[in-house]
Amino acid sequence: MDKTKLGFVGLGGRGRGLLGLLCEMENVQINGICDLRADLLEQGAAIVQEKAGQTVDRYTDFDEMLDKADIQGVVIATSWVSHVKLAIAAMKAGKYAAFEVGGATSLEECWRLVRTREETGVPCMMLENCCYGRTELALLNMIKQDVFGELVHMRGAYGHNLSESLVNRIEVNHYRHHHYHHRNGDNYPTHALGPICNMLGINRGNRLLTLTSVASKARGLHNRAVINKGEQSPEAAWTWNNGDVVSTTITCAHGETICLTLDTCLPRPYSRQLYVQGVHGLYMEDGNQIYLENVSPQYDTWEPFAPYLERYEHPLWKWFQAAGVRGGHGGMDYLVLRSFVESIRDGRDTPIDAYDAAAWMSITCLSEESVALGGHPVAVPDFTNGQWIDRQADPVCRYALDDIYADLF
Numbered sequence: 001m002d003k004t005k006l007g008f009v010g011l012g013g014r015g016r017g018l019l020g021l022l023c024e025m026e027n028v029q030i031n032g033i034c035d036l037r038a039d040l041l042e043q044g045a046a047i048v049q050e051k052a053g054q055t056v057d058r059y060t061d062f063d064e065m066l067d068k069a070d071i072q073g074v075v076i077a078t079s080w081v082s083h084v085k086l087a088i089a090a091m092k093a094g095k096y097a098a099f100e101v102g103g104a105t106s107l108e109e110c111w112r113l114v115r116t117r118e119e120t121g122v123p124c125m126m127l128e129n130c131c132y133g134r135t136e137l138a139l140l141n142m143i144k145q146d147v148f149g150e151l152v153h154m155r156g157a158y159g160h161n162l163s164e165s166l167v168n169r170i171e172v173n174h175y176r177h178h179h180y181h182h183r184n185g186d187n188y189p190t191h192a193l194g195p196i197c198n199m200l201g202i203n204r205g206n207r208l209l210t211l212t213s214v215a216s217k218a219r220g221l222h223n224r225a226v227i228n229k230g231e232q233s234p235e236a237a238w239t240w241n242n243g244d245v246v247s248t249t250i251t252c253a254h255g256e257t258i259c260l261t262l263d264t265c266l267p268r269p270y271s272r273q274l275y276v277q278g279v280h281g282l283y284m285e286d287g288n289q290i291y292l293e294n295v296s297p298q299y300d301t302w303e304p305f306a307p308y309l310e311r312y313e314h315p316l317w318k319w320f321q322a323a324g325v326r327g328g329h330g331g332m333d334y335l336v337l338r339s340f341v342e343s344i345r346d347g348r349d350t351p352i353d354a355y356d357a358a359a360w361m362s363i364t365c366l367s368e369e370s371v372a373l374g375g376h377p378v379a380v381p382d383f384t385n386g387q388w389i390d391r392q393a394d395p396v397c398r399y400a401l402d403d404i405y406a407d408l409f
């Protein structure tokens, strides 16, 4: 079988991990790597040599890689503000673009992504790996089988204590640092929101309508700086603008509500706090528990979710477990990359598309706006321009997120 030929840009910690995974993947060939830093290019080339047994062309200029490398698509793992710019350049050069997660700085950025996709006809995909999480896909399967009944309310979070890395890596200009310093909103909504949007059929018969967002005071990073570096340290003198806990409520066209939380500056165990509630019952990630009326053994009492995970395993995860789970974050990094690679191989659209990326990323700049206005509601644009009402189904494939095709496994 022909190999899918890719370029790769952004060789930080995340990029090098994804690059290694791609090098080990069947029928994939890396034909160019790019970063602004020569030392990281060296490291990237060493990964390709070690894992794929080949030398690879190195570029410090992304446009030059697009121009010269023999590639069908690019994977972009740079910092947040450059994802869309680089994806647009790739689409204009006729290359499929996949980009890492992050939020938008402006609605204009989201519109540019959508318009470039429409004008060039070249697909792009946000690499929202959590859409391919085992639990998220089992829940999607349960929703498709109507286990929860009509959905009413969803919750999710990015609950991850980043205070150590934000404070200790100031000197290496960590990409997140500036955002916490200058901005105030939900800067990382998609790990929670992506899977929720798939479950609610957002951009496919449903859409995000409005949001309101409020932010708590910012204390966690200063507190961490004092603990780690001392009261008199330069780090303790830094000011932080982003509230420690940002709470966002989104309304949807069919009346569902979504509560999102960004909680990254205070001590806490990791959780995406997924919560799915319909007229028959609900699932809650914290405690990994479920309650279904007339199904759960005791009235209004949680029961463990583990047996439901087995029973409603998504066919993609049944296949993945049989084939051997690989890659980081419990396997979902492999699945999201493979989803992109097979989209190129088959010459079709990607399961997470430009409209999804635009809607999900827009939550960041809209939440900033709402926070700045004291929690005032703001409208989420319809990036599909009305197509959401009766859009064609996504491509039929194993990696589809709008439907489940068990007969393809």
Ligand SMILES: NC(=O)c1ccc[n+]([C@@H]2O[C@H](COP(=O)([O-])OP(=O)(O)OC[C@H]3O[C@@H](n4cnc5c(N)ncnc54)[C@H](O)[C@@H]3O)[C@@H](O)[C@H]2O)c1
Residues within 6 Å of the ligand: 009, 010, 011, 012, 013, 014, 015, 034, 035, 036, 037, 040, 060, 062, 077, 078, 079, 080, 082, 100, 101, 102, 127, 128, 129, 174, 175, 329
């Ligand atoms: N999906 C996940 O689970 C997950 C996990 C970790 C990080 N991420 C995302 O991955 C991305 C990268 O994270 P990281 O921690 O590796 O960041 P990083 O800042 O360490 O690395 C980014 C790299 O991109 C390079 N770069 C930036 N702009 C460039 C340009 N125009 N041309 C060439 N190179 C450029 C930088 O030199 C740097 O080496 C972020 O968007 C982050 O949110 C996702």
